[in-house]
Amino acid sequence: MRNAHTVEQVRAAEGLLLDALPEGTLMRRAASGLAFAVLDFLGGGYGRRVLLLVGSGDNGGDALYAGAALARRGAGVEALLLGGDTVHRRGLAALLAEGGRVVADVAGAHLPDVVVDGIVGIGGQGGLRPDAVAVVEHLRGVPVVAVDVPSGVDVDTGEVAGPHVEAAVTVTFGTHKIAHLVDPAARACGAVHLVDIGLDLPPAPVLALQASDVAALLPVPDAAGHKYTRGVVGVRAGSAQYPGAGVLCVSGASTGLVGMVRYDGGADALVHACHPEVVVGAGQVQAWVVGSGGGADAAKALARSRADGVPLVVDADGLAAVDGPLDVPALLTPHAGELARMLGVDRAEVEAAPLRHARAAAERFAAVVLLKGRHTLVAEPGGRVAVTTVAPPWLATAGSGDVLAGLCGALLAAGLTPFDAGAVGSWLHGAAAATAGAGGPVTAPDVAAAVPTVCRALLAPSHV
Ligand SMILES: NC(=O)C1=CN([C@@H]2O[C@H](COP(=O)(O)OP(=O)(O)OC[C@H]3O[C@@H](n4cnc5c(N)ncnc54)[C@H](O)[C@@H]3O)[C@@H](O)[C@H]2O)[C@@H](O)CC1
Numbered sequence: 271m272r273n274a275h276t277v278e279q280v281r282a283a284e285g286l287l288l289d290a291l292p293e294g295t296l297m298r299r300a301a302s303g304l305a306f307a308v309l310d311f312l313g314g315g316y317g318r319r320v321l322l323l324v325g326s327g328d329n330g331g332d333a334l335y336a337g338a339a340l341a342r343r344g345a346g347v348e349a350l351l352l353g354g355d356t357v358h359r360r361g362l363a364a365l366l367a368e369g370g371r372v373v374a375d376v377a378g379a380h381l382p383d384v385v386v387d388g389i390v391g392i393g394g395q396g397g398l399r400p401d402a403v404a405v406v407e408h409l410r411g412v413p414v415v416a417v418d419v420p421s422g423v424d425v426d427t428g429e430v431a432g433p434h435v436e437a438a439v440t441v442t443f444g445t446h447k448i449a450h451l452v453d454p455a456a457r458a459c460g461a462v463h464l465v466d467i468g469l470d471l472p473p474a475p476v477l478a479l480q481a482s483d484v485a486a487l488l489p490v491p492d493a494a495g496h497k498y499t500r501g502v503v504g505v506r507a508g509s510a511q512y513p514g515a516g517v518l519c520v521s522g523a524s525t526g527l528v529g530m531v532r533y534d535g536g537a538d539a540l541v542h543a544c545h546p547e548v549v550v551g552a553g554q555v556q557a558w559v560v561g562s563g564g565g566a567d568a569a570k571a572l573a574r575s576r577a578d579g580v581p582l583v584v585d586a587d588g589l590a591a592v593d594g595p596l597d598v599p600a601l602l603t604p605h606a607g608e609l610a611r612m613l614g615v616d617r618a619e620v621e622a623a624p625l626r627h628a629r630a631a632a633e634r635f636a637a638v639v640l641l642k643g644r645h646t647l648v649a650e651p652g653g654r655v656a657v658t659t660v661a662p663p664w665l666a667t668a669g670s671g672d673v674l675a676g677l678c679g680a681l682l683a684a685g686l687t688p689f690d691a692g693a694v695g696s697w698l699h700g701a702a703a704a705t706a707g708a709g710g711p712v713t714a715p716d717v718a719a720a721v722p723t724v725c726r727a728l729l730a731p732s733h734v
């Protein structure tokens with residue numbers, strides 16, 4: 271599991287350790303991990319030119335101590351102090367003692383090989399200040415290693431209000447922060463490298479499943495089970511207008527993770543022709559998937575499915591019929607535009623603050639909300655948020671959402687909670703796209719077809 275904690279949680283955990291350890295121990299741990307990451311990025315220290323951007327707090331202190339270590343390895347290290355008269359004094363003394371120097375500005379200077387961004391970390395408030403914006407702009411094109419977070423992003427929300435650092439690598443300490451997982455800030459982090467500094471942390475509000483977590487949650491058949499004990503998922507998706515959505519939703523449901531798939535939508539001839547294993551017609555199910563390509567019939571399909579009292583996945587056209595708290599366990603799977611309509615806001619607002627809006631929708635509709643995106647969010651009411659980070663950008667293709675809805679429905683029918691079904695379903699969906707595409711394009715049917723291959727790899731320990 272990759273855990274992301276809030277600033278408050280990190281500060282509390284750091285406070286306990288600071289009391290227990292000799293002064294400066296934590297910062298030395300952090301700075302030494304940072305220095306190794308910069309050396310790794312540069313492929314060595316000797317002869318390299320490093321520019322430290324140093325703010326007034328401990329984030330700047332980390333940069334200065336790491337700069338001292340890099341200077342000791344033969345790098346030419348310069349520091350630009352952006353905190354006015356305030357600087358981490360001991361860090362600065364350490365840098366100067368190793369031959370580093372302070373520069374007054376970067377305007378006429380040769381560009382360095384790497385910039386270390388120690389402007390602000392978890393103590394940053396309100397985006398980059400104008401002097402920092404000008405420096406960052408001047409250095410555009412030079413790779414940046416960010417200390418803890420790229421300066422200028424909002425650490426606890428993943429929101430980005432204005433200009434900010436765009437890092438090639440972010441070196442963080444103790445645990446991930448929410449900005450490392452949640453877009454748009456996550457896009458500014460580059461590769462995130464975690465340095466262990468020995469923090470003891472409470473459960474994380476935001477997490478990202480890893481392959482071993484997904485393997486542990488994957489429903490596997492009981493030796494004495496039969497198709498009904500494995501679960502039956504029902505699909506009410508597709509219509510005369512959008513028959514393909516019914517087929518794709520069924521292909522996501524029919525990837526072998528449940529004992530049986532039932533289809534009760536408006537595209538039965540095509541579904542049956544493409545999926546002879548599917549039983550056509552209403553009947554008993556453990557979960558319904560409603561709405562993908564459902565057209566005008568989606569509202570009726572949602573009402574009938576709710577009346578059955580089983581857990582639901584509600585997608586696409588079905589979402590327009592969700593007007594208040596749901597009375598059954600449910601997973602809603604909107605993209606940003608659909609979530610914006612559900613909440614009565616603009617799409618751009620959702621894209622700028624996906625975590626805030628996914629959480630708000632989970633509260634309003636009393637359901638788990640899976641907000642599709644580059645980093646898909648799965649938010650439960652008042653609770654955790656899972657972020658799926660494994661999907662390649664090629665997955666943004668027509669019909670892939672229908673496959674996801676069907677896949678999540680199968681996991682619900684197999685007995686997973688809506689939260690786990692959303693987190694596991696979106697992970698399998700992303701991993702299947704990566705497997706099928708192998709670095710190149712995929713289509714929605716390719717994604718569904720690759721799900722069993724991904725599951726096979728997860729279940730064979732040597733392949734995880
Ligand atoms: N507390 C600890 O034990 C550890 C902290 N570490 C480092 O310390 C950082 C946190 O240090 P601080 O609490 O000193 O906070 P920061 O260094 O993140 O920033 C706070 C300082 O920046 C100023 N500031 C706030 N917003 C600003 C803005 N928008 N532009 C310019 N300046 C701004 C504040 O006036 C304050 O002086 C972490 O991110 C991490 O890098 C690490 O050394 C690990 C151990």
Ligand SMILES: [K+]
Pocket residue numbers: 329387388389390391416417418419420421
């Ligand atoms: K920083």
